[in-house]
Amino acid sequence: MAALPRRIIKETQRLMQEPVPGISAIPDESNARYFHVIVTGPEDSPFEGGLFKLELFLPEDYPMSAPKVRFITKIYHPNIDRLGRICLDILKDKWSPALQIRTVLLSIQALLSAPNPDDPLANDVAELWKVNESEAIRNAKEWTRRYAMDT
Amino acid sequence: MDGQAKQGSQGGESDMECSDTECFDDYDYYNNDDNEIEQIDPKKTDIEYFSCESLNEEQVERLLNETVELLSNNLQITPSSAKVLLHSHEWDVPAIVRNYKENVSNIRIRTNSAIVPQSQICFRYITCSVCVTTQNSDKFFSLSCSHSFCKDCWMTHFEVQINQGISTGISCMARDCGVLAPEDFVLKHLARTNLREKYQQFTFQDYVKSHPCLRFCPGPNCSIVIYSKEIKAKKAFCSYCKTSFCFKCGIDYHAPTECIIIKKWLTKCADDSETANYISAHTKDCPKCNICIEKNGGCNHMQCYSCKHDFCWMCMGDWKTHGSEYYECSRYRENPNVAYESAHAQAREALKKYLHYYERWENHSKSLKLEEQTLTKLKTRINQKVMSGLGTWIDWQYLFTAAELLAKCRYTLQYTYPYAYYMDPGPRKELFEYQQAQLEAEIENLSWKVERAETTDRGDLENQMDIAEKRRTTLLKDFLDV
Numbered sequence: 001m002a003a004l005p006r007r008i009i010k011e012t013q014r015l016m017q018e019p020v021p022g023i024s025a026i027p028d029e030s031n032a033r034y035f036h037v038i039v040t041g042p043e044d045s046p047f048e049g050g051l052f053k054l055e056l057f058l059p060e061d062y063p064m065s066a067p068k069v070r071f072i073t074k075i076y077h078p079n080i081d082r083l084g085r086i087c088l089d090i091l092k093d094k095w096s097p098a099l100q101i102r103t104v105l106l107s108i109q110a111l112l113s114a115p116n117p118d119d120p121l122a123n124d125v126a127e128l129w130k131v132n133e134s135e136a137i138r139n140a141k142e143w144t145r146r147y148a149m150d151t
Numbered sequence: 152m153d154g155q156a157k158q159g160s161q162g163g164e165s166d167m168e169c170s171d172t173e174c175f176d177d178y179d180y181y182n183n184d185d186n187e188i189e190q191i192d193p194k195k196t197d198i199e200y201f202s203c204e205s206l207n208e209e210q211v212e213r214l215l216n217e218t219v220e221l222l223s224n225n226l227q228i229t230p231s232s233a234k235v236l237l238h239s240h241e242w243d244v245p246a247i248v249r250n251y252k253e254n255v256s257n258i259r260i261r262t263n264s265a266i267v268p269q270s271q272i273c274f275r276y277i278t279c280s281v282c283v284t285t286q287n288s289d290k291f292f293s294l295s296c297s298h299s300f301c302k303d304c305w306m307t308h309f310e311v312q313i314n315q316g317i318s319t320g321i322s323c324m325a326r327d328c329g330v331l332a333p334e335d336f337v338l339k340h341l342a343r344t345n346l347r348e349k350y351q352q353f354t355f356q357d358y359v360k361s362h363p364c365l366r367f368c369p370g371p372n373c374s375i376v377i378y379s380k381e382i383k384a385k386k387a388f389c390s391y392c393k394t395s396f397c398f399k400c401g402i403d404y405h406a407p408t409e410c411i412i413i414k415k416w417l418t419k420c421a422d423d424s425e426t427a428n429y430i431s432a433h434t435k436d437c438p439k440c441n442i443c444i445e446k447n448g449g450c451n452h453m454q455c456y457s458c459k460h461d462f463c464w465m466c467m468g469d470w471k472t473h474g475s476e477y478y479e480c481s482r483y484r485e486n487p488n489v490a491y492e493s494a495h496a497q498a499r500e501a502l503k504k505y506l507h508y509y510e511r512w513e514n515h516s517k518s519l520k521l522e523e524q525t526l527t528k529l530k531t532r533i534n535q536k537v538m539s540g541l542g543t544w545i546d547w548q549y550l551f552t553a554a555e556l557l558a559k560c561r562y563t564l565q566y567t568y569p570y571a572y573y574m575d576p577g578p579r580k581e582l583f584e585y586q587q588a589q590l591e592a593e594i595e596n597l598s599w600k601v602e603r604a605e606t607t608d609r610g611d612l613e614n615q616m617d618i619a620e621k622r623r624t625t626l627l628k629d630f631l632d633v
Contacts, residue, residue, distance in 0.1 A: 005282065006282060006283050006284055007281065007282050007283045010283045061307065061311045063281055064307050064308050064310075064311035064312075065311055094327075096324055096325060096326040096327070096328070097281045097300075097304065097308060097324045098280055098281060098298075098324055098325050098326045099326055103326075
């Protein structure tokens, strides 16, 4: 494997030295391109109080290609499907090499605060979010309690 | 085709007439005006007339470059920037020029690629925000947006994008910056020849696809581009691979049906494949003697080989009732009481209606294929005749003309069924189905005569060809809306 690009080293250093509040991203011991991520559920959202595990992988041509990110913890959200895949424009066609791991994770946290049922990935969740928002929020809280709060 | 047939029939005329026309040719030099009135303009007489050109890659490049040059001269911008503008504005030079004059700064920002913004020249070393390495400022480049990145990052950015199939859509690396990278900027940073070639191939495809007057020929492995000034749902024809298609929507030509309707119909047929399977049984029993009959020709006027009963393959009715001018079985009879019946009955009625049109659509498509076989059989028969001294090859050419005309007519007939299916009931539909029935009747007559070419008198056959083509053009004149 080729040497780790300076860009990845710099980003990792900064993530460790000045971590983003509510987000932790730690590189895997055996693979510096693979990060173990934990995002705390934002305040005033149905995910409040939950700790959500994600995995983040920097592909060979990062930062020219977007990192691959996936939720490991089950989550009830219209833009995240059962496999944890995330529908977020900056992870796809709106990716820019100027974006960083930090900005990506902040965008994911923002997505938890502001679900977008008009651009759904999980169809049944999005449908309920549109027709009966209060029930959808109840479900999201229930899932957060059941899967994202380790006792 | 017509011309050929006529020439053949005039073959025996005297030499005197030929010299007469030669005299006329001389005369024309002095009396050009008169002659122009006499000339028949195909644009006016033939409703399906469509002029298009088959261009190879070089010719397309030339055509595009002429437009690029025109715009870059007009606005005093680089050809690469002109290409960016043309690609995003459907190659509409007047519209771009108008836009440009109204809002010069806007367009300039979106296209011009400045190299190294002035403000940064004073700093000797800059850190590239993408690779986080510090380098001399002469290694840095930016597009018109002034977002500056190092040369290596631009290169890898372009390589990754091109490998994903993106070419004209490559934009600046900065976040939320939509400024597109012009061709010269990209090519300047690409080192590998195979990627440069790939990039140029992709941009060429993008330019053709964005140009309203150009279409890639849909023929397999054909690299020809069809050019037409007129963007209409007409029959475009590739003179290299002989493929024809609708110039507007790119699928098989479909007159008299409109592009949207035919798309709807084809999706419906694909969705209802189960019912389609059910209908595609190839055999039917003779209505008189019940012997099993397989259809082996295109003609729908069937004659049972066993009991010689004449019947119609479509409706299984006696052929005699089909009369000479009223071909009843092409018309779908709606159940008048359907509005009062249950939803279940209505669904059944809807299916029945669809099946009626689908059966006919499918049947004519099969007939077309079967008639292709008739043509090959015809060729061998003619060969035999020529070998045994019965006329020359040229003498029998009219049979091919007849077969070609038959295919053309049946093709149009096939595409009248989706049209009729989506028509609202009323006098217009009645007129359409009346004309459709007439066309159908003449086509079956023609098919019958072509299959029995040796026993049919040539004059009789040519007469039948004329009638069928007249019916076809009448229908198109009244209902084809392009």
